[in-house]
Amino acid sequence: MELSTLDYGFIIVFFTLVLGIGIYVSKKSGKSSTEFFLSGRTMPWWLLGLSMVATTFSTDTPNLVTDLVRTTGVSGNWGWWCFLLTGMLTVFVYAKLWRKSNVKTDLEFYELRYGGKPASFLRKFRAVYLGILFNVITMSAVTLAAIKIGGIMLGLDPIETVVGAGLITVVFSALGGFRGVVYTDFLLFFVAMAGAIGAAFYLVNIPEVGGLQAIIENDMVKSKMDILPDLSDTKMVITILVIPLAVQWWSSWYPGGEPGGGGYIAQRMLAAKDENHAIGATFFFNIMHYALRPWPWILVALASLVVYPDIASIAQAFPNVPADKLGHDLAYSAMLTKLPSGLLGVVLASLIAAYMSTISTQLNWGSSYLVFDFYKQQINPNATEKQMVAFGRVSTVVLMVLSAVLALAMQNAMDVFNLLLSFGAGTGLIFILRWFWWRINAWSEISAMFASGILSILIATTSLKSFLFDVETGIFPDWGELPFIMIVTTIIWVTATFVTQPESKEVLRSFYRKIQPGGPGWSKVVDEAKQDNEEIVDSNEKWSVPSGITAMLLGVVLIYSIMFATGYWIYGRTTSALILTAVAAVSGFFLIKAWGRMKENIL
Template sequence: MLLQSVDWIIIAVFFIILLTIGYLASKNASRSAADFFVSGRSMPWWLLGVSMVATTFSCDTPNLVTDMVRQNGVAANWMWWAFLLTGMLTVFIYAKLWNRSKVLTDLEFYEIRYSGKTAAFLRGFRAIYLGFFFNVMVIASVSLAFIKIAAVMLGLSPAIALIIAAIVVVFYSGLGGLKSILYTDLFQFSIAMIGAFGAAWYVTTSPDIGGLQALLSHPDVSGKLRLIPDINQTDVFLSILIVPLAVQWWAAWYPGAEPGGGGYVAQRMLSAKSEKHAMGATLLFNFFHYALRPWPWIIVGLASLIIFPDIASLRTAFPNVPAQFIQHDFAYPAMLSRYLPVGFLGLVVASLIAAFMSTVASQVNWGSSYLVNDFYARFLNKSATEKQKVLVGRISTVTLMFFSVLLALVLENALQAFQYMLMIGAGTGLIYILRWFWWRINAFTELSAMIAAGVFSLAFILTENLFLIHTGDGMVELWGITLSFTVWNIVKFIGVVAATSLVWIIVTYLTPPSSDETLQKFYTKIRPGGPGWKAVRIKALSQGVDLQKEDDLRWDVPTGILCMLLGCVAVYSILFSTGFFLYGKTFPAIAFLSSGVIASYLLSRTWKKLKTR
């Protein structure tokens, strides 16, 4: 079903409102780089939290969830649900530390935590690596989903649809910087959530589905409803639940779920008006991201199994769409185009465009902040004026968008990009957790981990392409050993994590730590406390410098970890309670809801014990 006149009017009104908000919020954005990239460090928690969740709610997210559900059922979402542990750790331990650092970007952290030319090189290299190459890949994967939505619902060619959306994104993000993005995110997230819940309702109540209970009892769906994967399916159980919960959440670096915080999440925390606002923003983000949003996408993904049971049926239904774009994740826009009525279809398309643009706007602003603050102003033009920095920021915004559009046209599906990004960040996550609390971590640690993760990931990919033989039925053979493809993926991930971790641990002990002056300044500014800094405090005292303060005697990280666990219990309980209510299983739904309420109460009491400024 293509859009009708009323749908186009709704989309046009959406764009007008969006651009108006972006323009009105752009006041003072050009005064300085701090205003352009961190909104003058004056933003409230609720606005920052909504912006975080809007950024992670891209148009590729429902496609990714649909892909997971179609292939491995609802339980497959543990591949990203496990990152809640990382998110809650950031809320109660790292949010206040980031806000306390007062850096402009998280890469600037390198030169307040580490010393010497290696720290400077690491900052500059990661500015290009993350700000340009990695960021382009993230934006391209998001753009891929937009291409599929445009092909199904707008009737436009991929290139034309993407170019139009890219121009709008570049306009308002380049005009007002982060402040414009924050306020447009608030509008876009509201529209996106209305679209997601409304789409799930229209799909499930359609005659072809026959209501929620008919959907859940359908033979093509009933076997996909488990919230925990079947332990008897050992390969799936390990890959979907055990590895993500035991290893992935702390070992892998992934945008929006970086261990210890980072990327655009750190950018929002640095923009908060206080440590409490930084913590509140990150907590709101995690609640919305994991407890509120998943179920509408899951419901549509399950329904798609009835209408489009396989990829072949999708390609038959959409013969005019290039076959490379029709994978399992294509089922989400396919369902919307088939079942949404005139008018609401326009609103949902607007919501998906909103999701796309909120993510891309944040990504280009974040990537641009690296290229400007951590490369241009640090290495190319140290005397750059604030106006020059803003100008270069706008130029880099356009450049990032241009190359992202080109890459998007060669990708195939969202899950492909998700798995690749997990691989190249495997083994680095623990460093981002430890570097705040263990003085011995140095610039060589991070540099070696980044290089090792890339090298070992490439080695496994080459091994897979050159020596792996697919024997059928999901089985593969490698050097005479037969195993399932799922187990092979586990071996790849854990292999990269183990090898990378071994490299950076050895390098850490073989290379000198940061200078005493750098370590003491960092401790004085951040006040991390804990046994990991004992050696630095003792050495400083021998030099006549007393780093210890009375507050340091009450190290609150254990309390923060307790808050993290309570927060996880609360969010997971609400997530499961919602699922069981939808499944019509009242007793477990009430039990999980009660668990969530109790955990939330205990969290509110425990949180008050944390030290904040």
């Protein structure tokens, strides 16, 4: 595919702006580790919210959505739509707790909540486990998508794409730190959204597709359009709807959708000016991420079924793509090749923006773990600020290289998504409860982490999966893999909790005094402190969890209503669209009232 001078112009201007921002903020970002990883904790909610949205708008996301739509229909997106419940819980319950903790990374929380050698081990191990293993896997999935886009749209070899896309990203990430990431995310968000919306509008109306009405009437597309799965298909309902909404959202740890908050979402909450800015940032992110952004990708995925009804048609149209990279996720890139000059440059710039935003965030976040939670704790306890910033920049480069190498060996983003879900299955409940139940200790988390990881590896790499979950001969239904891992992991960590000693009184009281979590789960600790004539409860602090859960439920209704109303307006189903729009308005009204009461409690 040939790019015009105009297309190259868009891309060159974009790269120049991004590098310019990185260089501009590099001096300030290099002043201290707090500046390099948290920008001095001075960020406003709107900038952090846009940064979260830009980060989750990665090159693999439209590919993943396309894969889901083409294989299981629009309803297949419940696999990630379900994490809205996690997001809303983070907004209205956990955002203020994270900001009050004042830690530099969410892993530092371990030595705030737990004590002794188990807490120290947990912090150091997860710094490597998440900062390197999970982080590299996630970045490699994003880079894999970039490889497929480069191969389809530009005819680039995988290595050419990896080197070209990765070099500029790692340079501005290493120079600009977190401030550079957030500032560039502001630009990347608008470029990425303009590209996604512009591409959807144009591609739906190309002659091969014939417009929105032609898509809706196409026999290949009709069965894929429903937002909810076919309720008469029990297996499909359980797999696509019941498990995500009943189990997956609270039980699985997944980057960007961590129960109780965590990862780069926690990093942005910790960088906020105060608790209200942390709440505002996460709420804004969830509205944009779920309510407004999916439909441009979904429309292109549906249109692709008209032009490329199967993988064979994609392979025929793009014979230069290696066989090990072929899949339904390629259809998104295949459709983008039909864009005209000018718009093509904008869309390519938007895809580059999506890639750079996600990778730069993952690099800075993963590097923060390695600096604060491993290097500072394990290698050089007396490290100066200059040394920590230098180590952060070196680790940024190393993480980029590792992810690029792994990406070259991967084939499908969906496989990575499922692997990460199973790796974290059963651990999510701990991340939700550890703030509000005193009895959870470091051994609870250690046992859950190893149990879910070992079970996932055993099931993925041995005949155990066929024995347990084979369609015809397995002990359990083939959709039971995630619930199985979750149940076994939960049994293991709950058992470990009660057979090991609780955290010391000093640790528990110190945590309560700082965070003021409240609730019946801490009544034993509060009562024992009173008996010892020690007051750990702040009388000015009100327990906001009940009102937070109310706000969470209203937020879930609001955002799902907006998202599905948008879909029904597009489909031309006016009655359903009107009803959902009304539901959104009512839930939004009550949410404003609930949020107002919460802000009074915080202030």
